[in-house]
Amino acid sequence: MVSTTKIKSVDFYRKIPRDLTEASLSGAGLSIVAALAMVFLFGMELSNYLAVSTNTSVIVDKSSDGDFLRIDFNVSFPSLSCEFASVDVSDVLGTSRLNLTKTIRKVPIDAHLRATGAEFHSTTGLDLINHGDEDHHENNSYAAIPLTGATFDKFSHHFPILVVNFYAPWCYWSNRLKPSWEKAAEITRQKYDPEDDGRVLLGSVDCTEEPTLCKRNHIQGYPSIRIFRKGSDLREDHGHHEHESYYGDRDTESLLKMVEELLKPIKKEDHKLPLDGISVNTASSIKKAPVSGGCRIEGYVRAKKIPGEVVISAHSGAHSFDASQMNMSHFVTHLSFGKLISERLLTDMKRLLPYLGQSHDRLNGKWFLNQGQFAANVTIEHYLQIVKTEVVSRRFGQEHSLIEEYEYTAHSNVAHSYYYPVAKFHFELSPMQVLISENPKSFSHFITNVCAIIGGVFTVAGILDSIFQNTIRLVKKVELGKNI
Structure with missing residues (x-):
């Protein structure tokens, strides 16, 4: 057995007695x-x-989010009605998706970008409607009562129901509607005599002659059939009119059926009474029209990771537009690519912020205007070059991705077009990605x-x-x- 003395002999830290030391x-x-x-x-x-x-390298994109890229956006158009606003996505391979609605919300706004109503739900099937009877009139005038800025308010407050066709003589769809509208107006006057019955009147407004009246009612597409109810056609919040719009078939029979539906709750002897509070059950083709001339479009779309574009424009399968009166000025509240980074994730990973380019909001909070003497037929285009940035951690002997984001640079331009003005967001994704690797210390x-x-x-x-x-x-x- 090893003695204690021998063990003490290997002591590296031999002690000096305190009596021999001096502080x-x-x-x-x-x-x-x-x-x-x-x-x-x-x-x-x-x-x-x-x-x-960290160290930074550039490698071939090895995205974990598949072959599709998510594009989130919130863009406000003060002069584009939600009634006709359309979001289209296309790419260089020829894939096109028109008028996307499933992941898109449209909210009417005023000139100050304030919401003026609930979400507007797009009307579908306009390209499948019956566009009217064969032309049975040789003259070019409408048989319906012509309304002007001086007579419009008088008629709209006199008749419980005033159905107005806002049209343009040069419009193809207005001319398709004209025979049916004339015939329906004539039959309606005979059946519901304005002097004897006085419950309904069909009128028409030539928007080339009455641009102020059409603008006041936010008419952007021709023809637009609007329904005004006595007692409810009052100025509401922000000075806008409440009204309804007809989106159904445009043949004579369908127009007369619409009139019948509108008159069902109104008795002949009560037509002079105010209609406040009356609930009217009309056909499904009669819907609320936007109460303002602007629209906020928000949501997301998914596109292939190849060069493509998102186009926001006025679109309808049954209306024409005056390109010289269209203004595609817009305000970008938000535009980003890829998965949204939650605030909680950013809070937990503040150490990563210095290594991210902070260029994922190049367009956010900016106005893009077309104005001046050459403002007509102006398309606003944005060219976006996108690159993916990924931060990878190699702690504890394993590699895992902490955060992924897509950054982009943006160049914007305005250009005159021979077609309808639009707002285009061209995007091109780089095949390379920036890889930022965390190197933990031993x-x-x-x-x-x-x-x-x-x-x-x-x-x-x-x-x-x-x-x-x-x-x-x-x-x-x-x-x-x-x-x-």
């Missing part, structure tokens, strides 16, 4: 300084150990440095203390020699 004031001061230096250097080493060390390296700090400071302090003490002794000897 000094200078030694105590140096010990305090050394301790503070150890704490300071330890804090710096710990901060360096916890700091994120814990053993951290411990080694801490030990080096403690041992080094202790040793240096001991050397300084020894030099100080020897200097004091030498000075005392010199002084003692002089005295002798």
